[in-house]
Amino acid sequence: RERDNLSTMLYSKHTQLDTALEQLRESNELREHLIKKLTQYDQNRKQLEERFKILVREGCEAYTNFRKSQQMLRTIITQLRAAATSVIQTVRLVEPLETI
Numbered sequence: 001r002e003r004d005n006l007s008t009m010l011y012s013k014h015t016q017l018d019t020a021l022e023q024l025r026e027s028n029e030l031r032e033h034l035i036k037k038l039t040q041y042d043q044n045r046k047q048l049e050e051r052f053k054i055l056v057r058e059g060c061e062a063y064t065n066f067r068k069s070q071q072m073l074r075t076i077i078t079q080l081r082a083a084a085t086s087v088i089q090t091v092r093l094v095e096p097l098e099t100i
Helices: 002-099
Strands: none
Touching: none
């Protein structure tokens, strides 16, 4: 009788150990899966950070170029105004001469 109890208890403990071992295997598989996902996430994050830096740099360059273009247009407009004023003044000087 006592032997049967011991045998039952040992079988129960063996079953518990098997269950714990299976849970440990599953836990390790999950851990490995999570590590893989975290590694992928980290690589993606680094790629996004690099792309963001490039976009910021390109945006700054584009803004700088826009400001330079804007300044060049202002200069051209000023020169055109000066040229137009000069033409108008020349025409005013020439008009009285034509009446002579």
